[in-house]
Amino acid sequence: MDDDRRITGLSEVPTDGTLLFTFRDGFDLGEAILTKLDDGSVVAFRNYCQHWTDVRLDKGSGALVRNGDIICQKHGATFGQETGYCDFGPCEGATLDTVDVEVSGDAVYLADDSLDFEHLGPSGEHDLSSGSRIDFTGT
Numbered sequence: 273m274d275d276d277r278r279i280t281g282l283s284e285v286p287t288d289g290t291l292l293f294t295f296r297d298g299f300d301l302g303e304a305i306l307t308k309l310d311d312g313s314v315v316a317f318r319n320y321c322q323h324w325t326d327v328r329l330d331k332g333s334g335a336l337v338r339n340g341d342i343i344c345q346k347h348g349a350t351f352g353q354e355t356g357y358c359d360f361g362p363c364e365g366a367t368l369d370t371v372d373v374e375v376s377g378d379a380v381y382l383a384d385d386s387l388d389f390e391h392l393g394p395s396g397e398h399d400l401s402s403g404s405r406i407d408f409t410g411t
């Protein structure tokens with residue numbers, strides 16, 4: 273794989289949380305989250321809830337992952353860590369948008385040819401107003 277598409281080392285991707293990265297989609301920046309499954313494979317999803325798409329699942333320090341579910345801290349929707357399918361919450365039946373990634377050797381690469389890897393961490397372009405809404409964790 274092309275070094276420009278290397279996101280991070282495989283060992284950096286948590287199984288009990290997520291790792292945030294920023295990609296470029298044409299002129300726009302977007303965010304995605306990586307998470308490692310029990311079998312060692314890695315999946316990625318775009319970093320927004322299917323209920324309110326201005327709400328980020330990972331605000332920069334990892335999304336909440338519990339019992340194989342990624343949890344939106346705004347209203348508690350749960351998304352299967354492997355599939356992104358929401359089986360509980362206000363967007364039940366919806367599925368997180370996937371981003372193609374690939375593990376090669378000891379690293380994870382962005383495999384979606386329409387996107388370019390930018391950097392680890394947040395894009396800095398998110399709507400700060402969504403962060404000011406109170407969620408059920410009080411954060």
Ligand code: FES
Pocket residue numbers: 321322323324327344345346347348349361362363
């Ligand atoms: S914004 Fe995610 S569950 Fe409502």
